[in-house]
Every structure is written in C-alpha cells, then in structure tokens.
Amino acid sequence: MVKTSWGQKILITFAVELLVAYVSEYSFVLYNPRADICHIVMNSLNNVFICLIINPLFLIVLTYAKDDTLYRYVDLIRRKNVTEYAISRIMPRLVWPILVVIEYVIASVMVSYYFIPANEILFSGELDGDLIDIIICQIINEIILMVAVHIFREVAGCLISSRKIAVLCTIAVIFFDFVATKLHWDAITAWTPWGHVRYLNGGQATPDYRVYLGYWMLIALILALLVHMLRYKRSFLSVTSKRFV
Amino acid sequence: MxxxxxxxxxxxxxxxxxxxxxxxxxxxxxxxxxxxxxxxxxxxxxxxxxxxxxxxxxxxxxxxxxxxxxxxxxxxxIGVILDCAGFLPGETGFKNLMILANIRKKINREGVKKVMRRVGLDPESRVKFGKYSLGMKQRLAIAQAIMENxxxxxxxxxxxxxxxxxxxxxxxxxxxxxxxxxxxxxxxxxxxxxxxxxxxxxxxxxxxxxxxxx
Missing domain, CATH: 3.40.50.300 (P-loop containing nucleotide triphosphate hydrolases)
Known part of the structure; x- marks a missing residue:
C-alpha cells in the first residue's frame, strides 16, 4: 500500500468534499435561485444523500485502509485493562470522522460564497436566531453519526471476527437507512443510529431537534457497552490473521 | 517471608x-x-x-x-512472550518496539536501541519486520518482553x-x-x-x- 502523509490525506479528502459540496449546492441553487448563503449551507448539511451515504462510505474507506493494527497481545498487556485497549484503538480513528465533517462544512461555505454573487441576495433572516443554533447542532449530529458508523464497524468486526463482513454489514445498514429515510419510514429510521440525521423537514426546523442530542448520547452509551462486552472475546485478544507474526 | x-x-x-x-x-x-x-x-x-x-x-x-x-x-x-506477537510487518523492528514503548513511556529511544543490541538485532537496520527470519522475529519478541524492566x-x-x-x-x-x-x-x-x-x-x-x- 502506498503511504500518504496526513497533509496529503487532508488535501485529498478536502478535494473530494469540495466536489461533493459543489454538486449538492449547484442543484439546490438551480431550483432555489433566491437562496442565501445560510440556506445553501444548511441544505448542504442537510442533504440526506451526502450525510447518509457519501460521508459514511468515505469514512469507512479511510479507516478500513488504516486497519492494520488488530489484536496484538504485546499492545494489550501494556494497557490497564481490555476497555482501555478498546478505547485506545477507537479514539485515534475518530479523528477522521470529525475531520471529514469539518472539511465538508468548510467546503460548503466556500462553495456557497461562490454561488452567492450570481444570486445577488444576502442573508434574508427568514429563520432568524435559530438558524446558527440549528447549523451547529447539525454539525454535532453529523460528527456523532460518523463516529457511530465507525464504532459500529469496529465492534461488528470484533464480534464477527471478520473485517470484510463487518464493512459489508455497516454498508448494508447505511443503505437500508438511506432507503428508509427516503421512503419516510419514520417508524424504522427513528430507531436506527442514522435515522435522525436531519433536523429540518422541508426547510422548517422540527420543534424537538435538540432532543436528538440525548438520543445520540444513548446510542454512544450502547456502543460503549458493546465495546466493553468485547473483553475476553477471543478474536479481540488474539492475532487471527496470517499477516501478523 | x-x-x-x-x-x-x-x-x-x-x-x-x-x-x-x-x-x-x-x-x-x-x-x-x-x-x-x-x-x-x-x-x-x-x-x-x-x-x-x-x-x-x-x-x-x-x-x-x-x-x-x-x-x-x-x-x-510484566513482560510476556506468547505464541504470536502480531508485530507490524510493514515497519522495522525498532519502529515496532517504539510504538509499544510509547504506550507506557517507561523507556526512551536509546533504551530501546540498547535492548535491541542486547538480543542481537541492529536498531539502525532498515529491514522491515515482515522480512525478518523466524529467529530474528523471536529475538524481537524477547526484546519487547524485557525492554521495560x-x-x-x-x-x-x-x-x-x-x-x-x-x-x-x-x-x-x-x-x-x-x-x-x-x-x-x-x-x-x-x-x-x-x-x-x-x-x-x-x-x-x-x-x-x-x-x-x-
């Protein structure tokens, strides 16, 4: 595998995010010529296709390629306990989900400024004070979404003892959730970690969007418990691949 | 007692x-x-x-x-040698030990080099762990076990x-x-x-x- 530096990785991900943001916002501006910068950015952050499909898949590709330090007793016995080991494996990889979202937000703002002169319309203030609040919550929501996708894949990999099947499982859940969201199967999407990625419905803030923060905390707690359950799981403690000696 | x-x-x-x-x-x-x-x-x-x-x-x-x-x-x-250490094949022996040394931070670069020499490995060698012979792999396993006193x-x-x-x-x-x-x-x-x-x-x-x- 060709090794890339952190700088190169950041540049590559940013270039892809810039392209994704451009396509998303171009189609939005095409049908909403009077949109201001906040609407454009919010639409971009709210785009189900990007939030539920492109960014999670992007994250999986990035972290899957990096997954070469699995199951080593030499590392394990230098930790205080199995939980510390599990956290030490997962935490550094959470840098990517956060980076992907931040890069995407920066790319969205840059692309929005590119589109604004053509519309010659400044911020209209239609959604007034709640707007920034909603955008910040949406950013937090997307970061937690990416983190949940990553931990799900990590935990599934340890429980199933196969990295490839874990990736396929995660992708299957992502696609199922995407389809469920598109078809407005609220009864299903409400109970999946990815279901409440959208705070807005048709441009209007749903009244209880802040509740999702608690919802995400609950998901994080369940995932932490799953990680805790990995103790003494044989595949988690032993080297299972012939690649490692 | x-x-x-x-x-x-x-x-x-x-x-x-x-x-x-x-x-x-x-x-x-x-x-x-x-x-x-x-x-x-x-x-x-x-x-x-x-x-x-x-x-x-x-x-x-x-x-x-x-x-x-x-x-x-x-x-x-404790220092441990078990059947399969799981060193990273794409890194040198020295880099593998440094990754482990950075977990507890009980030993510095010079200490790691000293331990490698003690078990008969060259810390300056650019050979990746994947290219090590079985004997060299076992030496590295011994080095990781004893390196943190x-x-x-x-x-x-x-x-x-x-x-x-x-x-x-x-x-x-x-x-x-x-x-x-x-x-x-x-x-x-x-x-x-x-x-x-x-x-x-x-x-x-x-x-x-x-x-x-x-």
Missing amino acids: DKKVIEITGLSKKYNNNILFENMGFTMNQGEVVGVIGENGAGKSVFLKMICGLIAPNNGTVNVLGEELASGDFPKD PKLLILDEPFNAIDTETLSDFTEMFKDLNEKEDVSIIMTSHHAEEIERLCTKVYRVENRGLVVYR
Whole structure:
C-alpha cells in the first residue's frame, strides 16, 4: 500500500468534499435561485444523500485502509485493562470522522460564497436566531453519526471476527437507512443510529431537534457497552490473521 | 517471608469443552525461575495466558505482583512472550518496539536501541519486520518482553526458532536478569536442557492441575 502523509490525506479528502459540496449546492441553487448563503449551507448539511451515504462510505474507506493494527497481545498487556485497549484503538480513528465533517462544512461555505454573487441576495433572516443554533447542532449530529458508523464497524468486526463482513454489514445498514429515510419510514429510521440525521423537514426546523442530542448520547452509551462486552472475546485478544507474526 | 509474585487459589478452567484445571492452587515467590512442562494441549499456554489476564478463569482468583486480577484487567510490570506477537510487518523492528514503548513511556529511544543490541538485532537496520527470519522475529519478541524492566517475565516457548548457539546466549541472559535484576521468570519450553539449566522449580501439567516435577 502506498503511504500518504496526513497533509496529503487532508488535501485529498478536502478535494473530494469540495466536489461533493459543489454538486449538492449547484442543484439546490438551480431550483432555489433566491437562496442565501445560510440556506445553501444548511441544505448542504442537510442533504440526506451526502450525510447518509457519501460521508459514511468515505469514512469507512479511510479507516478500513488504516486497519492494520488488530489484536496484538504485546499492545494489550501494556494497557490497564481490555476497555482501555478498546478505547485506545477507537479514539485515534475518530479523528477522521470529525475531520471529514469539518472539511465538508468548510467546503460548503466556500462553495456557497461562490454561488452567492450570481444570486445577488444576502442573508434574508427568514429563520432568524435559530438558524446558527440549528447549523451547529447539525454539525454535532453529523460528527456523532460518523463516529457511530465507525464504532459500529469496529465492534461488528470484533464480534464477527471478520473485517470484510463487518464493512459489508455497516454498508448494508447505511443503505437500508438511506432507503428508509427516503421512503419516510419514520417508524424504522427513528430507531436506527442514522435515522435522525436531519433536523429540518422541508426547510422548517422540527420543534424537538435538540432532543436528538440525548438520543445520540444513548446510542454512544450502547456502543460503549458493546465495546466493553468485547473483553475476553477471543478474536479481540488474539492475532487471527496470517499477516501478523 | 518470601514475597509472592504469583498466587493462584481455587482456579478452574474449562477450554474448548475440556476441563484443563480444577480447583488448582499455585504459588511462585519473587526471584524464582519456574518451568512448566506438559504434553501438547495440556494447558500450559492457557495457564500462562490466565496469569497475563488474557484468558479469564471460570473460578478462582489470580494474584500477580500483589494485585488480584479483576475481569479484563492486565497485571502491571510484566513482560510476556506468547505464541504470536502480531508485530507490524510493514515497519522495522525498532519502529515496532517504539510504538509499544510509547504506550507506557517507561523507556526512551536509546533504551530501546540498547535492548535491541542486547538480543542481537541492529536498531539502525532498515529491514522491515515482515522480512525478518523466524529467529530474528523471536529475538524481537524477547526484546519487547524485557525492554521495560519487568518484575515478572512470562515466557511461552521463548526459544522457538532460536539456533543452538544463540540458545545458550539467551539462557545466560535470562539467568542474568534473574540473578542481577531480581526478575522472576515463569516459562514453558520444549527444550528440556534449557529448562534444566534455568529453572529452580519445574511443574508438570497433569491431573487437572500442576504437580511438582523437580
């Protein structure tokens, strides 16, 4: 595998995010010529296709390629306990989900400024004070979404003892959730970690969007418990691949 | 009174539907070098892994260096060699050890280089671990076990793939660690001669427990 530096990785991900943001916002501006910068950015952050499909898949590709330090007793016995080991494996990889979202937000703002002169319309203030609040919550929501996708894949990999099947499982859940969201199967999407990625419905803030923060905390707690359950799981403690000696 | 480095009471372990140990007791004092022998599949490696905290007993308590191991905990101040270390094949031996050294931060770069030279490896070598011979891999495993000055060494077949000339060097090195640095050692080996030379006590795994062999 060709090794890339952190700088190169950041540049590559940013270039892809810039392209994704451009396509998303171009189609939005095409049908909403009077949109201001906040609407454009919010639409971009709210785009189900990007939030539920492109960014999670992007994250999986990035972290899957990096997954070469699995199951080593030499590392394990230098930790205080199995939980510390599990956290030490997962935490550094959470840098990517956060980076992907931040890069995407920066790319969205840059692309929005590119589109604004053509519309010659400044911020209209239609959604007034709640707007920034909603955008910040949406950013937090997307970061937690990416983190949940990553931990799900990590935990599934340890429980199933196969990295490839874990990736396929995660992708299957992502696609199922995407389809469920598109078809407005609220009864299903409400109970999946990815279901409440959208705070807005048709441009209007749903009244209880802040509740999702608690919802995400609950998901994080369940995932932490799953990680805790990995103790003494044989595949988690032993080297299972012939690649490692 | 001798200080106990390992104290096991009432230990039972069922593994792959076989009862390996039943209500077993075992004590090891500081400064001892203990050998564990037994047939293949008798449970020698499982026994060592239970001391490391990598496998949980079904019943009983395991005390290592004065602390009882709770579920999922690993003992402090131990050095371990087990069957498969899982070093990164794409990194040099030195880089592999530095990654491990950065977890506890007990040893610096110079310390790691010194340990590598002690086991006969060149820390400046650009050869990746994946290109190492079996003997070199085992040397690196020994280096990672001793590099942080552990009080207790747990060694499962440490002389595997080591040629006969180097074997006596390592036996002397472990002897030195025991005599000069007061490191306690518990080990399994198929090399009866080395067990004979090195160990002050030898146990055999049989009848679902450990019996004194010598």
